[in-house]
Amino acid sequence: MADNVKDRSIISLSWPLIITFGIGVFQPMMDSWFLSRTSESAAAGVGALMPILGTIFMAIQAFSQAGASIASQFMGANSSSHARSTISMVLVGSLLLGVAMTLLVFPSSKWIVHALGLDGDTAKFGIQFLQIVCFGFVFRALQTTLTAMIATHGLTIWNLIGNSITIALNIGLNIIFLNGIFGIPKMHVEGVALATALSWAFSSGILWLVLRFKVHHKTKKVDIKRSRVVLGDWIRIGLPAAAEPVSFQLFQVFITAMVVHLGTLAVTARVFSANFAMFAIILGVGLGNGNQILVAHLVGAHDYQKANRRTFQSLIASSSLGFLVALIVALLGPHLMSFYTNNPEVIELGSACLWCDVILQPFKSANVILTGSLRAAGDSKFPAIFGSLMMWTLGAGTALFLAFVLDLGLIGLWLGMASDEFYRSCANLWRWKSGRWKNATVV
Template identity: 70%
Template sequence: MKQIDVKDRSLISLSWPLILTFAVSMIQPMMDSWFLSRTSETAAAGVGAMLPILGALFTALHAFSQSGASIVSQYIGAKQNSHASSTQTMVLFGSILLGIALTLIIYPLSGNIPQWMGLTEAPAEYATQFLSVVSFGFAFRALQTILTALIATHGLTIWNFVGNTLTIATNAALNVVFLEGLFGLPKMGVHGVALATALSWLISSGILWLVLKFKVHHHSKIRDWKRTRVLLPDWIRIGLPAAAEPISFQLFQVFITAMVVYIGTTAMTARVFAGNFAALSVILGVGLGSGNQILVAHLVGAHDYVKANRRVHQTLAVGITSGFLLSVAVALLGEHLLRLYTDNPEVLRLGKICLWCDVAVQPFKAVNFIVTTSLRAAGDSKFPALVGSGMMWTLGLATSLILAFVVGLDLPGLWLGMAADEFYRSFANIWRWKSGRWKSKAVV
């Protein structure tokens, strides 16, 4: 039976494993928060305050990986398989180096970053413990990220789901072992949760490497290194702006977190717990958007712009609807979900309000993810980086601060400010896609 080209596959056939993969990956921070909350709510809040920092770092890794994978997809769509293979070798090696560089930066600063975030005493100590251990796993996280992107771009998305599921199961088991002190080990507390996370990245990257080697049949060759000087400029041209916008978004989240810390520990705890469940609302949108990104890159490589445009509009319709419906469902179940973490009545009250505020965020978040990744897949990554970041730190920031501190809404005001930010940027991104300028940005 003749194998169907990736560009000719349906969105659902590519996306359903990605949806499940993303859903499984969302379990890890939620699971870590749950295990930490068994130690203390202060530990969970302190480590949770570091999530925007880690999010910024991992977003950089993800953006560079997706940019490299999109270039691979364009070459595959153009039937230039030799160039696709050389690009894979380049981005694999480059991503590992990037992960090592992040370790060398973050580990020495693991005691300073919590203080810069405004944490003090016990929360700061817990956050430092977590960062000092988990930072040694960044190279494995980088390898896991690029392997996931490359395997997906070949249409083998089901293997990403299998690999991530095994990893999460291992992570849960290691958390139990390290926190309970099984097999003669000491009870490690926050150090144990961080170590379990780092080891899970190692296991995941090992599994995915085997998939790339034996299912994709990728083998690095001497010619790959010779082509690096030709291929690298395109990766940098697309990758740097692609990383800039999501990093800017994560830094914006860091600023919002610092404002939450200023409001108080109760608000910080409520944001961490509510944020874990709010993330469930983006599962379908991110999964479908990731599948759409693969299709768009392959179609742009084949110069089939009409079909690429149609794919984006179809994905938007499903992503917006799913984001809204899932966020409403999470808000309705808010108290029951939050009680998995806490019985503190004030944390429960604030958390429920934030989950209802999140209903206003999710439809526009779906638009931004789908359109931005489509622009990057086509090679047009500068627009969302420059315009998106500019709007975020002007209109978005101003709205957040006004609602929180001028109107006096505090934590809900900051959350509604994030909704306004997504709203502003969604219109700019849609305008850019409709303009059609992305058609001239392709690598091939």
């Protein structure tokens, strides 16, 4: 399988990942739509929590992808036993991480919501959602890890099938819980949260069956002993790999707090426009994940020249497509915003944000590709340390200056996020071109 994967095209690996990620993006959009049918406050309250949930999910995903990169390097080096041990170790680790996240978030849910600056009905709905959905974190962790491990074997189409079934279930459960079908009491925010958690549980079950019977993965006793050999590398790569996206999501929490400071209009406009802005990054993330799989396999086989070529091909394609999709979304902005609301002020402000996103997306797509390639090679410290440092100095400083000194408000904050992506993409491009990642490989 290792030979087959590293010889495959980026498109053959990535197109199922693009659609799979698109389905993942569609789920919070769908939740926002269901909630907006009954209350804009509910949609805004739950939407404001997305950076918090994103922080948790990105930490889990980073550890999962770090483990998948290690497994891919072993597969590229034709060391299937070490690859199997890595998969077993990461599955157990993600399970424990999911439990830890639940134990951390549930008792802190009220504090988290109020720390974001939410109050009144918006805060009430946010707390209700968080206290229920957090019990699904263990399944979300398993879902994320299983997806990464199946993808590293090149079986990305099975991830697409499993997640497609899951989103259909999520839609069905939302309809049932919100309308009180089959004698179930009508629920509001609680129903949306429960539907989300149950869909994660169902998805993890389907993906486990794929790993067990399609990939033929089975944990053996020797794997537990052998996992100690790769545990150090998983921590070495996984901790920085988790630190960078967690730092990014905390930066989004900071931006959200600044948006809350601007008022309910800004919060609502940002939540709705951010949902549509995600369309532009779908292609970039899908190509980035496919490229990360290929680079890890190629690095394991010590084919550095091909790994470098694949990265730059993905970089050009991802940035170009990110710009094109963002431009189309911005042109359709007023029509898309009216899908959520009839408030002309929200539509106008949200549409303006989507034009700012046209500037942001090419650099965001570049960061996804470059950071993924560095992680795949085992060089996760650079984007974690220097990326976070630039984010909280240059990025945050630019955002605050544009928003509050030049008085551009939400537009200024969005342009500040675009500047952050630009600064970090330049740094990551320099790091990749330096070739120092060749000294960080596991194999």
